[in-house]
Amino acid sequence: MDDRTHRSTDAGVLVAGQLFFDAVFADLPQAPVPGQEVWTPHFGWTPGGIANFAIAAARLGASTDVCAAVGDDDLSGLCRAALVREGIGTALLREVAGWALPVSACIDHDGDRAIVTGGTPTPLALPDLLPPTGGRVAALHVDASTAEWVRGSADRGLRVFADVGWDPTGAWDPALLDAIDGAYAFTPNAHEALAYTRTDDPVxxxxxxxxxxxxxxxxxxxxxxxxxxxxxxxxxxxPPVRVRAVDSTGAGDVFCAALAVGTLAELPLRERIDLAALVAAITVSRPGGAAGAPRRAELAPWLAANPAAADPDRYGFVTTSLPSVLAGPAIRTP
Known part of the structure; x- marks a missing residue:
């Protein structure tokens, strides 16, 4: 057993789960059909899956570690190098000989996206990778296997942002939410929230x-x-920040990452939500998934250049309180 699986983390943000290599084809003029080739100039590649969260958090200045399995293939090497370039800690990555990182083709057309993934899921169980201690906030996809780790997280001073994901069975059994017990936050989309709670009202x-x-x-x-x-x-x-969406790949992860960083910085709830909405909106207005996530220094100039996107009074904190609160020991200065 690699002793890295037992290490703690001193990062402000711990991100754990499945990594992918994402090839993103955004803003297609039409949906592809068999026998036809469709070109788009809006293309990019990026580490995907949980890396979307890690990249967005690191670009906002949070010290970030990623905990996941990687293969010994070339694409795993590319993803590892990209994470390092973003300043993300990779000591908790675990290399699996003979396994290749799954590859996802993310195809965005007419405001929605489709994904085709090749490969096999990680052969290592997430509980075998998670460090027993450390971190201030964490993000992971939770299920019964991680329940014990999540339940004890608050006692360790860790605030977990939990995701249970899509239910492919369509049952939306509320018992699945037992996996979030002990977590700090749960951030489903509207469809998931309404299905799990059996309501027709998001509030x-x-x-x-x-x-x-x-x-x-x-x-x-x-x-x-x-x-x-x-x-x-x-x-x-x-309300939303109004942009023309080019690529929605990883938007939910980017939103949650900004929310977690705002929580780490102890921003008021309204400012945390506004920060997350802003970062997600900027990201979806660019191609490439998390590769389009903004850095902290970009936020104020972007707002100044896009006055119709959001009420200026709503985002005054970006140029006042935000720079000062994102300067603690768990935040890296870009």
Whole structure:
């Protein structure tokens, strides 16, 4: 057993789960059909899966470690090198001989996307990779196998941002949410939130989910975001940042990463949600998935150059309080 699986992390953000190599084809003029070739100038590649979260968090200045399996193939090497260039800690990566990183072709057309993935999932169970201690916030896809680690996270001073993902069975059994017990935040999209709570109202869904975790955030796409903090009773409903979406690959992960960094910086709830909405909106307006995520220094200039995207009063904190709060020991200065 590689002793890296037992190491702690001193990073502000720990991101754990499945890595992919993403080839992103964005803003296609039409959907591809058999026998036809479709060109787009909006193309990029990036480490995908949990790397979307890690890259977005690191670009906002958070010290970030990634915990995952990688293969001994060339694409694993490319992804590892890309993470290092982003300043992301890779000591918790575990190389698996004879296994290749899965490759996803992400095809974005008419405001939605399709993904074709080749390869096999990681052969290592996530609980065998997770460090027993360290970190201040963590993000991972949770299930029954990670339940014990998540349940004890608060006692270790760790705030877990949990994702249970899409239910391919269509049952949306609320018992699956037992996996988030002990987590700090749960951030489903509207479809997931409504299905798990058996409601038709996103605000009601967020309130019900907040009975299980301190922070429930439901993303509504073009309709904005709903957040409920059960520890304070605060509820926030915010409009979207209006952009032309070019590529939605990794948008949910990028949103959650910015939310986690805002939490790490102890921003007020409204500013955390606004920060996450801004970072996600900028990202989807660019091709390449997380490769298009903005750096902290880009936020204010982007707002100045796009005055119609969001109310300037809403984002005054980006040039006032944000630079000062994102300067603690768990934040790296870009």
């Amino acid at each position: 009601r869904a967020a309130r019900l989910l907040a009975e299980r975790v301190p922070l429930a955030v439901v993303t509504l796409g073009a309709d904005g975001v709903v957040a409920v903090d059960s520890s304070t009773g605060e509820q926030v409903v915010v």
